[in-house]
Amino acid sequence: MNFSMEVIMSHMWTFQRVGGLDQVVFKNAQDIINLPNLDPKLWVALSCPTTGLDFDKRTLTLLDEDQDGRIRIPDILDAISWTRSKILSFETILNASDVLPLSQIDTTTEDGQKLLVTANSILTSLNKSGYDYLTQEDVQKSIKINSGKLYNGDLIFPPSNELSSDMQTFIKSAIKTVGAEKDMSGEEGINLAIAMTFVKNLQTWKQWQTDIRNTQTPFGENSSEIWNLVQTLKPKIDDYFLRVELAQYAPQAQTALNVDEKYIVPTENGLLSDEALAELPLSKIDTHNFLDLVNGLNPLWKTKITRFKSIVSPLLTNPNQLTEEEWQHIQSSLDAYSSLINSSPKMEKLEVTIQPTASIEELSTSTINNIIKKDLFSQFQEIVEQDNKTPISASDVLILEKLVLFHKHLYRLLVNFTSFSDFFSLEKRAAFQLGKLYIDGRCATLCVSVDNIAKHSTMSGYSELCLLYCECTRKGEKKLIAAAITAGQGDLLIEGRNGVFIDNDGNDWDANVVKIITKPISIQQAIWAPYQRIGRLITEQINKWATSKDADIEKTGTQVLQNPETKFDIGKSVGIFAAIGLAIGAIGTALATIFQALFSLSWWQLPLVIIGLFLVISGPSVILAWLKLRHRTLGPLLEASGWAINGQVKINLLLGGLLTSKAELPKNAKRNLRDPMRKRRNKFAIVFWIALVLGIGITGGWLWHKGHIKHFIEQHKQELIQKTSDTEKQ
Template identity: 40%
Template sequence: MPQGEQTLATLQSQHKWRFFRSGGFDQVALDSAADLQHLHELDPKLWTVLNCPTTGLEFDNRTAALLDTDGDGQIRVPEILAAVRWCCERLQDADIMFQAPGLPLAAIHDQDAEGANLRAAALRVLEIVGKTDADALQVSDLADMTLLFSPHHFNGDGVVMAELTADAELAQLITEIIQTQGGQPDRSGGEGIHSDSLNAFYQQVEAVVQWHAAGGSDDPQFCPLGDNMAAAVAAFDAVKAKVDDFFVRCQLAAFDHRAADALNPAVAVYDVLSNKAISSADADVAALPLAAVTAGSPLPLGEGINPAWTSAITEFKQRVVEPLLAAKGKHKAGHLTAEQWQQICEQLEPWCAWQAAKPDTKVHQLELDRLQAIVSGDGKERLEALIAQDIAASTFADNVDAVERLVRYQRDLVTLLRNFVSLSDFYQSKHKAIFQIGTLYLDQRSCELVLKVSDMARHATMAPFSGCYLVYCTCERQGEAPLHIVAALTGGDVDELMVPGRNGVFYDRQGRDWRAMVTKVVVQPVSIGQAFWSPYKRVAAFIEAQLQKFAASRDKDIEAKTTTGVTTVAAAPTPAAPAAPAAVAGFDIAKFAGIFAAMGLAVGAIGTALAAVMSGLFSLLWWQIPLVILGVLLLISGPSMLMAFLTLRRRNLGPLLDANGWAVNTRAKINVPFGAALTGLARLPAGAKRSLTDPFAEKKRPWGSLLILLLVLIGAGLFWWFRMN
């Protein structure tokens, strides 16, 4: 190994990384320039994240786009390393990456050509925005690139605007190219032309000039009708297909006299027309032949023509037939023969072919004299030189992009590293992580672990593996698109959140409030204490539900019997004579005796069981009784608490981020103490005074206290009886 490479390897091996433990795993601390310079040496297996999306984060979108060099919507480890390496090369001291946003001119390393150009471009930007070389460049100075590029100066994008030249002729030419070819966006914010639009314009101009030259408008053989040629050809084209149809039919009739009847409309066609109101514009009429078909007959140009074509034929006669044939004595008044029709077609054919070859371009809107002047002038060469000058000035423009990249990286890159290489922003609570989009206030608590949900289906599949109690909400705000979020509840009671539909308030990172409505809940344990009471709450809820069902069924039975009795009495007929009173159903003593016997057996069984329990309980020593009660409570709540303990142990952030397109490289745990810090509960401020007087409190009655006293006395009596016996 060469000596230089050995020295570099020695320096690399001497770098000592510092790690901190949080979330159940070791995370690298990034605090110095040396950490950035040696980041490429850090084993990727020790990185917390391997890639993250460029959207849905509280991170500058433009900076994320600059980091995503391949444009795949993901920021990956190689792209992070390339950005860090470039920053270290372009800065005098990489420690500035850890300082407040702002890039001083002196911080740029300018000992090579790239650095010198970068510093010169940064100085030019400072001058344009009205700062001195002692001021620091901020991201806001480069937010509007159009301010950095004046339309009166070359900016290196290869697009020239009319304002770039003082030559009125060139400015007019640029304007005409934009009118006919469309404008190209210039870095100054306006529109101009580039090489492609310039070449296309001149190609089209030359084609149009050549097309006009091929027209020969002064040649009577080419343009027999002079200035009226266009209108005449339009009238000719309007009837050409129909006239051709008529003469072909006549030729077929001459070929075979039997065809004449078939080539003329059948009588049934007229029967259809006779049953409705018709006009000369009727499509069925226009579909009929132009005139009656007979062998060798000429086309009538007046009487005998199809009414739907009268107007078009008259126009054709006036503009074409009479000027071409009547003036030469070749036209019989009111008729057109097949030979005359063929002569007309031959005379108009050259002009029609020339029109068909007309170039399809907007250049036609310019006068022919102007087009000829453009072709004969040197405007193209002068514009090409102007474009070449603009391209030659690309050094400043290219380096402005590099300046923007460096300024943005100085402000944002370390923030990304502390949410990518490690999750220190999340676990050390100094700053919110870039995936935390705000705070959800719901049911007297604030939830800090709130993520944006872009794909509900994917999130619903992955997120439950996080082990967190999750609340999905749809957030709405006037003038904004709906926002879908998921919040992790890691503290407090969750009994009232079981049913979607509750409303809360979501505050985004800009401090704007959104109306949040719960749409879905993923139930998971929140704490051991909640798990302890959950069996009793479930039993109480079950008993309450059964009592409600029993009360509802009894109420329904009574209502049904009452309704049936009233209906029976109202429907009974009025007797004609007094009738004997109906026999009253007898009291079934046996039935009620059975009921009372069953109730007695039940009470006896319950009493016997209670007596056995009390006997066993009071047979113990006094200090053993609390232990037994505690054991019973643990027997009931133990399984629920064990399940909650196991779930809380595996609660982690990874699945929540994976559901949003991240690639989390470790189990980022959310233990109970850290989870408690992510959910704030309502507490009275320190030193606050409380008044416990409630004017609407329920009136206290002695019956509850008397019942408790009675139970205590009964228990004492049973204890004494069992001790005596």
């Protein structure tokens, strides 16, 4: 497209910076009217699929005129131009009203006046004569009522029982050989163009057949039959004469040219199969240069040869024998006839919705003659003219339906295609948001349609969104969705988990997670992730250590039972205990050093140490998560679903928190902290244990501070080292 800068500057556009993009704002009708002058690079979307959207399906069908399953910028501009030519003011489009005021129909044109008459006729047929507006429901009711009538103004006629049997045969034959269209009721029928093409093809076929019959041959009225017989017998007769020539050339090969014994062995029922007989020679091979038409014939071909003999006998010197020269003469006498048959006329074809399933030659001669003789085409023209005079024309009703739908849905399409204002609104939902997924105490509202998970996940991974691919089932139906999780933790989001998907119509589907694309979900998750990893690591190491020790104990016990005389190695045991003592001593020394360092700090320095440790541990994880969360975009997710997006359409932390909500108690709710399932303890016992722990802690801290515990550990450490040394010497 070429855009003139002067034309672009003639209209004052308003843009809103949202999601990292400059998105056009529709403030008045002129903004919509001037959309053809807006650079396509400033549209958020360039194209979208007609499926997988929360949008009126009929409107999408009408927009997709070429039926390629996609909506593009030209389709939208054409819809704007078409709608503008049918109504007086474009301001009503901004209201996305469910009703089309009749006063808005532009009656300055002949088509507009006709539409107004049709609208009033529809209201009258629905007992709404006093109404001055039309709704989508009114139009659909009218279509439904008229679709059941033979004369409904759509100019398409199925083979209805209301028609004569001859007319039904005419329509059925036309559908078979030319094709069909769908009428208002969805049945297959023909229009005037199909009927006209059908009759032309019949006349062409009949003239061709007449020319064939008028072609002179030596066989008169049997020309057609003998021609078919010659085509059938030609391979076998030619094969016979070739074998005869070979037998004359090499008499010693005569036996091989005849039937081998292995081919004439009967099957279990005592008979040869037709397939086996068909492969055998037509007759016994001899050196005689003729074919005996009576004796020694292959049983499978005998009937055809007998009929062939009865027709061609006047041309034979010996009526019971066929020479090769006579065979060539019979074929040449049919050359003109064959040439005409092989030059089959080309039948006219139409572009139709329902393709033909048969050819003219499959119709019986009586059917063709009856259609032409009774001039059924003229009768069909008469019923088409009568249908054209119907007060409520189907074509006009369809135009009204299109106008009502565009008047109602065009604005919503624009704010979900030209811009994504519905998506960034806190009160509305975008056309690609199919519903809500409830799982793991959360509700995800960014749920999009998926056709192929493997293909979709390849592209959607670039969105940096944590995605759950779910298979949703309901009453035998299945659908695939991808839900973006943008808040909370991700520990319990695993494949196989179940949730509930509520579509925008309020239907609940059982959702099962079949695949996960793991990405950072929130800053909260990033803060606690290092501690969770450390906890999992410690747990795994403890499990490994406990498992190995359990295996060692089991092995040692087995050895003792198998060899009860095994002596206890006191030296080895002392060494083990000494090693354990050294380890405890080392740990104690480390703890002493830590506590000594802490107690050497001032009271105000302790919080700073804790904050520093927190930053060291959680800082890197938070920074990495923050960088990735800043790169979350909607574009790749929609691209994977078939959209073509101009920019990234960023999802910031605020929007991410709104797209996924976590479980929260109502503001006026009360929380009872007493859990009836927990074991109740004596209050005095709880106070005693708390006091005991505090006392031990204070005493221990004071002893650490004075150095008594450190001195005790060092003393016992030296004793253990001495004992270990003495034991090793012994």
